[in-house]
Amino acid sequence: MAAYYADYFEREHAKTKLHESSLTNPFSGTTPEITQPKTSSSTLDVASFIKASQTISGQIVRDKLLSNVMHILIENAGAERGVLILERDGAWYVEAEGTIGHDYNIPPQPHLVEILPPTSYLPLTMIAYVTRTAQNIVVHNALQHGDFTQDPYILARKPLSVLCTPLFNQARMIGILYLENTLTTGVFTTDRLTLLHVLSSQAVISLENARLYAHLEASEHKYRALFEDSRDVIFVTTPGGRFVAMNPAGLHLFGYTQQEVESTHAENLYANPADRQSFIRTLESQGMVRDYPVRLRRKDGAYLECLITANVRYASDGTPKEYNGIIRDITEQKQAEHKRLRLAAIEHELTLAQNFQHRLLPPPSPDWPEFDIVCYAQPAREVGGDFYMYQILTAQETEKRFALAIGDVTGKGMPAAFLMSVSLATIQTIITRIYSLQREQSVSDMLNELSRGIATYTKTTIQNCAFAYVELTKTVDQPDTTIVCMANAGCVPPIIRKVDGSTHWLDVGGLPLGCPSELPVYYPEMSLALKPGDMIILTSDGVIEATSPAPHHHIFSFDQLVQCIEAGPHTSAAEMLNHLQAELTMFVGNAEQHDDMTIIVVRA
Numbered sequence: 001m002a003a004y005y006a007d008y009f010e011r012e013h014a015k016t017k018l019h020e021s022s023l024t025n026p027f028s029g030t031t032p033e034i035t036q037p038k039t040s041s042s043t044l045d046v047a048s049f050i051k052a053s054q055t056i057s058g059q060i061v062r063d064k065l066l067s068n069v070m071h072i073l074i075e076n077a078g079a080e081r082g083v084l085i086l087e088r089d090g091a092w093y094v095e096a097e098g099t100i101g102h103d104y105n106i107p108p109q110p111h112l113v114e115i116l117p118p119t120s121y122l123p124l125t126m127i128a129y130v131t132r133t134a135q136n137i138v139v140h141n142a143l144q145h146g147d148f149t150q151d152p153y154i155l156a157r158k159p160l161s162v163l164c165t166p167l168f169n170q171a172r173m174i175g176i177l178y179l180e181n182t183l184t185t186g187v188f189t190t191d192r193l194t195l196l197h198v199l200s201s202q203a204v205i206s207l208e209n210a211r212l213y214a215h216l217e218a219s220e221h222k223y224r225a226l227f228e229d230s231r232d233v234i235f236v237t238t239p240g241g242r243f244v245a246m247n248p249a250g251l252h253l254f255g256y257t258q259q260e261v262e263s264t265h266a267e268n269l270y271a272n273p274a275d276r277q278s279f280i281r282t283l284e285s286q287g288m289v290r291d292y293p294v295r296l297r298r299k300d301g302a303y304l305e306c307l308i309t310a311n312v313r314y315a316s317d318g319t320p321k322e323y324n325g326i327i328r329d330i331t332e333q334k335q336a337e338h339k340r341l342r343l344a345a346i347e348h349e350l351t352l353a354q355n356f357q358h359r360l361l362p363p364p365s366p367d368w369p370e371f372d373i374v375c376y377a378q379p380a381r382e383v384g385g386d387f388y389m390y391q392i393l394t395a396q397e398t399e400k401r402f403a404l405a406i407g408d409v410t411g412k413g414m415p416a417a418f419l420m421s422v423s424l425a426t427i428q429t430i431i432t433r434i435y436s437l438q439r440e441q442s443v444s445d446m447l448n449e450l451s452r453g454i455a456t457y458t459k460t461t462i463q464n465c466a467f468a469y470v471e472l473t474k475t476v477d478q479p480d481t482t483i484v485c486m487a488n489a490g491c492v493p494p495i496i497r498k499v500d501g502s503t504h505w506l507d508v509g510g511l512p513l514g515c516p517s518e519l520p521v522y523y524p525e526m527s528l529a530l531k532p533g534d535m536i537i538l539t540s541d542g543v544i545e546a547t548s549p550a551p552h553h554h555i556f557s558f559d560q561l562v563q564c565i566e567a568g569p570h571t572s573a574a575e576m577l578n579h580l581q582a583e584l585t586m587f588v589g590n591a592e593q594h595d596d597m598t599i600i601v602v603r604a
Contacts, residue, residue, distance in 0.1 A: 062210040066096040067104045069203045074100055077163065077196050078187045079179035083122060085113060086175040086207070092131060094121070095175075119156040122178060123148055126164050134173050137164040138193065140186040161187035165196070169204045233327035239320045241266040241276070253329055255299035271295040271303050279308065284320060287312055296327070305334040349414050354379050357387070357417050360424055366390045368402060370474050371482075372603035374573040376581070378542075379596050385409030385416030385465075386540045386596035387424055393435045393471065400474045403431060406491060406600055408466040408540045410512075415461055419454070423465045423513070426453040443469060443487040444523040451489070451513040451521065458514035465513040466490040468538055472602070482530040482604045487523045489513050492539050497565050497576075499533035505562075506536075530604040535576060537565055537602075542595035546584055549591040556587055573601040 066084065074082040084096040094111040098104035111121075118124055126137055126148050139146045139162040142154050148162075149155075159180035167175035177200060181187045188196075227234050233250035237243050246261050254261070254269060267273040275294055283289050288311040296304045310325025357379060364375045375388045386408050393401040405427065409419040427450050434441050447469065458464055468491035473483040486494065490512030493505045510523040530536065539561065546556040568579040580599060 062207075062214050063106045065206055065210045066106050067098075069207070070096045070098040070104045073177065073196060073199060073203070074098055074179065076199060077179050077192050078181065078184075079161075079163070080181045080183065081179070083178040084175065085122075085127065085178065086110075087173070092127070092176070118152040121153070123151040123153040123162070123164075125151045126162070127176060127178065130164050130166055130176050131173075134166045134168075136166070136193075137162070138188050139163075140188070142180075158182060160185045163188045163193075163196070165200070167200055167204050169208055174204065175207075230326075233329070235325055235327065237266050237323050239280070239323070244322060250327065253298070253304070253327075254296075260299075269296050271297045280323075283310055283312060283323060291328075303331075304329055305331045352414065352417075357385070357420060360421055361387060362390060366402075368392075370400065371402070371472065372573040373404070374577050374601050376577055376599045377596065378598070380542065380593045385411060385420040385423075386542060386598040387420045388538075388598055388600055389424055389427065391428065391431055393431065398476050401435075402472040404470045404472065404538070404600060404602065406468050406538045406540060406598055408491060408542070408596070408598070410463045410465075411461070415463065419457060419461065419463050419465060419514075422454050422457050423450075423467070426450055427467075429453075443471065443485060443525045447487055447489055447510070447513065447523045448520045451511075451515070451517075454514045455516065459516060464490070464515050466492075466541070467513050468492070468494060470494065470536065470538070470602075480532055482534075483527065484530055484536065485525055485527045487525050489523060492541055492544060495537045495539075495562065495565055496528070496530075497535040497537065497568075497570065499531065499570060501566060501570075503562055503566050532604055533570060534604045535565075535570060535573070535601060536604075537576070537580075538600040540596060540598040542593070542597040543580075543584065543599060545595055546588050546593060546597065547591050548587055549589040553591075556584065560587075570603075573603040576603070577601045 070082055070084060074080075079100070081099045082097070083094055085092050086095045087093075088110070092113040094107070094113060094116070096104060096106050113122070113124070113127060116122060116124065123142075129135075130137060137146075137148075139148065140160075142159050142162040143149060154162075157180075159182045161181040161184060163177070163179040165177050166173050167177060177196075179188070179196075227245075227247045230247055230249055233253055234245075234247040235243065235250055236245040243261050243264065243266065246256075246258075251258060251261060256264060267276045270276045272295070279289075279292060279294060282292065290309045291307040292309070294306055294308055296306050298304060307328045307330055308325055309328075310323055312320050313322040313324060315321040357377075361377055362375075366373055373390070375390070377386055377388060379386070386406075388407070389403075389405050391403045393403050407420070407423055409416050409423060411419065430446060430449055430453065434446065447467070450467070454465060467489040468486065469488075470484060470486040473485070475481075475483075486506060486508065488494075488506075488509045490510065493507060493509065495503055495505055497503050506526055506528075508524055508526040511517070511521050515521075544556055544558055544561060548554045564580055564583045565576070569575040577599060580601075584597065
């Protein structure tokens, strides 16, 4: 090996001599013939070279390598101080600097050459020349010879021997080595230049290897950080189903330890093991899959909705070697999407129910000259089944009879709307049939017939209908008197408001319509007379149970309804209704209501 290096050393020595003799002006004066004798012996030179070369090539960590390179180059060149400049992204940076007998400085952030102070660090005009021409500069007395005697750094630092040489890697200039000695002229002899050239070549190779190693280490660190910190599952499996790797996110998601997953077949993670074979066929036929939907299973048996993105790594013979991929758990997104679709369906149903309910109700006020009547229905968001109805029963010369009713069916959405339509249709049919035949029938009997009519529907839906029914009768004999006959099937009792401001409940009640019963239900009737200006107010339970905002969540209550009616105007039904609406609006504020509000105000 010594013979090989000796021969190599002699060839490089000849190259250096040839290069020095061929330097063109103006630097022929900066590299005069070197007349100093050679170093002691070639054996000593070769031994030093081998040791130095091994020291450089034996280090791969960049900062340690730079320190070694600076120490060896400065020591073997006979320099006092040296600076290593390397190219990075088109700019030149000071990567290392050292002075003989001192520690070598590897700055954590390399200094950009072009912004260095002109007198304190480097002869910048010399560096600029080498970067532009890629030629060696050797000056045996920088204070007297060459074109750089006026460089601010030369004038300030006063170095004698100066060497500035480019460094190449595969014919590309990657750096500059600057060496100086402030004590002695003619330090950089031909032998030393030869040695520097060879050691610099080795240093360039080692620096490139260190750069690649650092890049590889950074990439590995980046991959490891990605692997360890990723919220998605990263996995590697063999075609046979053995897990080569799974990151912590995967272990957490599937509930396995690292040891357990290494002994678990990949099929065990599929809700349907046959799905893995389908996935593998797709993956191998395409070489890569993206967002492949699959249902997987945790160790505890819980199912997960997932998307797999994966590719195939092939062996040298072209057969699949490994499957690398990412599993993304979209269970929550799936559940949220399912919930969103379900809510959208409910919203659609509620909209249909509201429209359906609205179309079934008659106009708010009947065109009856005998009475001042106004009706109001405000469906809640969920849509209950509140309704109101009115109908002329008889219109004879001597007597006129009218019917009013308010209803509240159980349930929400379309089921409530359907029962509402059934109830309305049934009562209108029964009333029309009774009075078209001019057949007398008690209100209690009529409510029983109505209950049986809707029971065929409610027995399967487990619903019922609260219903308050009022008949108003006017006769020619008593034009200033209105006879009221009413019955109540589970609804809020009506309230009478007299002209003098007094109020009282009509305490009459009974079972809601549609309740299962083998025997007829007795619905007591109540009759009374109204004078002009007296009012009767019917409400659904949504008014009584209207709720105030958080944090109190008080309900409107029977007592507050009575107080509002007592304080309300009595000049018209519409003014009383407006008063009640305003009180309710102020009470509920921004609290969402969960039941319909229906009100009928009748003024005699």
